[in-house]
Amino acid sequence: MSLKGKVAVITGAGGGLGQATAVRFANDGAKLVLIDLSDQAMERTVSLVKEITQEIHTVVADVTNSNDVQNYVKEAVNTFGSIDVFYNNAGIEGLIKPTTEYEEEEFDKVIAVNTKGVFLGLKYVLQQMKKQKSGSIINTASVAGISTQANLSAYTASKHSVVGLTRTAAVENARLNIRVNAICPGPIDTDMVKHAAEKNNPNNPQEFYDLVKAMVPADRLGKPEEVASLVAYLGGDESGYINGSIIAIDGGMTSTYA
Numbered sequence: 475m476s477l478k479g480k481v482a483v484i485t486g487a488g489g490g491l492g493q494a495t496a497v498r499f500a501n502d503g504a505k506l507v508l509i510d511l512s513d514q515a516m517e518r519t520v521s522l523v524k525e526i527t528q529e530i531h532t533v534v535a536d537v538t539n540s541n542d543v544q545n546y547v548k549e550a551v552n553t554f555g556s557i558d559v560f561y562n563n564a565g566i567e568g569l570i571k572p573t574t575e576y577e578e579e580e581f582d583k584v585i586a587v588n589t590k591g592v593f594l595g596l597k598y599v600l601q602q603m604k605k606q607k608s609g610s611i612i613n614t615a616s617v618a619g620i621s622t623q624a625n626l627s628a629y630t631a632s633k634h635s636v637v638g639l640t641r642t643a644a645v646e647n648a649r650l651n652i653r654v655n656a657i658c659p660g661p662i663d664t665d666m667v668k669h670a671a672e673k674n675n676p677n678n679p680q681e682f683y684d685l686v687k688a689m690v691p692a693d694r695l696g697k698p699e700e701v702a703s704l705v706a707y708l709g710g711d712e713s714g715y716i717n718g719s720i721i722a723i724d725g726g727m728t729s730t731y732a
């Protein structure tokens with residue numbers, strides 16, 4: 475599999491999935507534009523990627539802010555000339571609470587990052603890809619984009635909307651040689667699950683991990699590198715006929731009703 479010479483933009487590049495994907499893309503020969511809200515988180519990714527390639531450009535940006543998004547698109551094009559692969563991935567988990575208890579402000583925050591952030595990324599990256607008449611976009615939804623469990627109203631609503639945005643953008647742009655797909659990870663061993671465990675069960679986070687693990691037929695959490703492999707495949711030309719697809723990567727989680 476090769477991304478040789480392709481320009482790849484990754485949002486949430488300082489987080490678990492963003493970092494593993496940046497490393498994978500670099501190993502596959504891509505030039506990288508890394509985006510994150512947190513300079514500090516991004517630095518960790520940069521230090522790993524620099525061992526593989528020097529063709530990296532970083533932009534600190536808030537994906538909920540239209541000016542920031544337009545700026546990272548401009549910086550990517552000014553630096554490397556195009557955007558061939560866009561991993562539209564930044565996201566937050568929000569609260570774990572029943573709908574009746576869920577604070578409005580927190581609901582708005584989750585929708586702002588997970589839905590509006592993905593929309594803004596699509597809007598401005600697609601404008602560039604339409605000029606190029608080429609590109610592959612991978613949006614990070616979740617198993618919560620396909621089904622749900624109790625106490626995840628905002629996250630579930632936001633990830634279902636990522637599925638809707640993906641299908642719409644795919645249909646709109648298919649004739650222009652632009653593909654838009656969504657991946658739906660189950661629980662993957664990153665800071666997001668760590669934070670959810672700490673919030674849900676501060677005294678015994680391990681209990682949360684065990685509960686989550688028990689929901690997965692594979693009886694384990696996924697590895698960020700496993701998700702990165704799927705993203706690299708979708709980003710490259712070998713997946714050329716996959717478009718508008720919503721692809722679970724979840725150890726069998728969405729196949730069971732147990």
Ligand SMILES: NC(=O)c1ccc[n+]([C@@H]2O[C@H](COP(=O)([O-])OP(=O)(O)OC[C@H]3O[C@@H](n4cnc5c(N)ncnc54)[C@H](O)[C@@H]3O)[C@@H](O)[C@H]2O)c1
Binds near residue numbers: 510591614615617662
């Ligand atoms: N880890 C999982 O189990 C899992 C499962 C399903 C889906 N996902 C999704 O995968 C994506 C990546 O998650 P992760 O596990 O790597 O999480 P993570 O918390 O490790 O990383 C998320 C990154 O996004 C960045 N970010 C947050 N808000 C931002 C904003 N407004 N602008 C720019 N950057 C921002 C954070 O700084 C962080 O570096 C998210 O969309 C998440 O919902 C994760």
